[in-house]
Amino acid sequence: MGTPGSMRTYNLTGSFSESLRDFFRRGEMIGMLIVDDLRRQYTHSLLGSFWLLVKPLLLLGLYGVLFGMVFQSRSGPGQTSWEYLLVLLTGLLPWLIFAEAISSATSAITANVGLVTKILFPIEILPVVKVLGTTASGLVGLLLLSIILVSMQYVGWALVLLPFLLAAQLAFMIGLAWTLSAINVAVRDTNQILPLALMVWMFLSPVVYTKEMVPQALATVFSMNPMTYFLDGYRMILLSGQPPALSLWVIVLVVSAVTFLLGFGVFHRMRIIIADLV
Numbered sequence: 001m002g003t004p005g006s007m008r009t010y011n012l013t014g015s016f017s018e019s020l021r022d023f024f025r026r027g028e029m030i031g032m033l034i035v036d037d038l039r040r041q042y043t044h045s046l047l048g049s050f051w052l053l054v055k056p057l058l059l060l061g062l063y064g065v066l067f068g069m070v071f072q073s074r075s076g077p078g079q080t081s082w083e084y085l086l087v088l089l090t091g092l093l094p095w096l097i098f099a100e101a102i103s104s105a106t107s108a109i110t111a112n113v114g115l116v117t118k119i120l121f122p123i124e125i126l127p128v129v130k131v132l133g134t135t136a137s138g139l140v141g142l143l144l145l146s147i148i149l150v151s152m153q154y155v156g157w158a159l160v161l162l163p164f165l166l167a168a169q170l171a172f173m174i175g176l177a178w179t180l181s182a183i184n185v186a187v188r189d190t191n192q193i194l195p196l197a198l199m200v201w202m203f204l205s206p207v208v209y210t211k212e213m214v215p216q217a218l219a220t221v222f223s224m225n226p227m228t229y230f231l232d233g234y235r236m237i238l239l240s241g242q243p244p245a246l247s248l249w250v251i252v253l254v255v256s257a258v259t260f261l262l263g264f265g266v267f268h269r270m271r272i273i274i275a276d277l278v
Contacts, residue, residue, distance in 0.1 A: 016264075016265060019124070019264075020264060022122070023122070023124055023125070023264070026122060026125055029125065030129055033125065033129045034129050034133045034136065037129060037133045038136065038137070055137070055140075055141075056093075056138070056140045056141025056144055057144070059141060060089065060141060060144065063085075063088060063089065063092060086149070087239065088207075088208055089145055090145065090231075090234050090235045090238045090239055091205075091208065091210075091231045091234070091235065093138070093142045093145055094142065094169065094230060094234050095202060095205065095207045095227070096138055096141070097135055097139070097142070097169070098169065098173060098227065098230075099198045099202070100134045101130065101134040101135055101173050101177070102131075102176055102180065102194070102198065103194060103195070104130040104131075104133075104134045105128075105131045105134075105173075105177035105180070106127075106177070106180040106181055106184050106191060107181070107184060107191055108126040108127040108129070108130045108177070108181050109126055109127070109181045109182070109185050109274060110181075110184060112126055123271070123274065124264070124267055124268075126181070127174070127177035127178055127180075128174055128178075130177065131170065131173050131174050131177050132170070135170060135173070145238070146238065149239070154238065154239055155237070156241035156242075158237045158241055158243045159237060159238075161237055162238075165230065165237065165244070165252070168230070168252045168256040169230050169256070171256040171260040172230070172255060172256040172260070174260055174263065175256070175258075175259035175262060176259060176263060178263035178266060178267040179263045179267070180194070182266055182267045182270040185277045186277055201225075204221075204222065205228060205231060206222075206231050206232070210235070211228060211232060226251075226252075226255045226259075229248050229252050230252060232244065232248060233248055233252060236248075
């Protein structure tokens with residue numbers, strides 16, 4: 001067990017590149033913490049880990065009834081409710097993974113004050129554990145949808161590209177998680193603002209509609225939204241059965257890499273004051 005002082009000394013040790021290399025060496029520790037976090041979530045629940053399957057099934061059923069049947073929504077001329085439902089789900093499930101991961105990770109530091117202030121611990125992995133743990137749960141729903149689409153012959157060989165798109169989204173989410181979790185230590189209002197910000201971000205993203213439905217006057221604004229490209233990629237792979245365009249991959253990979261590195265940079269610089277602020 002360390003002291004608050006040793007925690008601060010640990011956080012200040014090493015340059016940005018050294019700290020980043022140290023982070024990538026902590027895969028085993030991150031994996032153990034994810035398993036432990038998931039176990040603690042479901043240990044005392046009646047259904048236990050079965051919730052990993054029940055939750056996405058309930059979400060698929062709820063949104064299927066609400067948008068595909070009750071509202072009878074359309075995303076294009078001559079489109080059936082079932083076709084719109086598939087459009088909705090291929091945007092909604094990746095978005096829910098994103099929103100839930102960011103919401104959970106933002107409070108990762110403030111919710112673990114004991115680890116931050118009392119023992120020698122690499123606190124940069126705490127937001128990552130939350131992002132990966134939440135994503136593992138959300139992936140069940142995306143896997144179920146993929147199985148349905150494969151059985152309906154919507155998906156072809158392009159499905160092999162899905163893990164790469166997911167990996168890029170993970171890097172993007174982890175970068176945001178580092179930034180927001182560090183900011184939340186200094187500005188506790190972040191947790192209160194985040195749900196509203198995510199709601200606005202959702203409506204500015206092609207989740208319940210496609211980018212083709214966006215008015216031309218707003219097209220430039222929507223093109224600046226990174227989630228537009230991620231969601232377009234999911235729909236290209238899962239609905240069109242085609243690989244996303246090279247230009248989309250370039251944007252997704254650049255945005256993910258820049259966000260990841262910037263997020264780590266923000267966290268790295270703020271580690272000096274995190275132990276004092278919590």
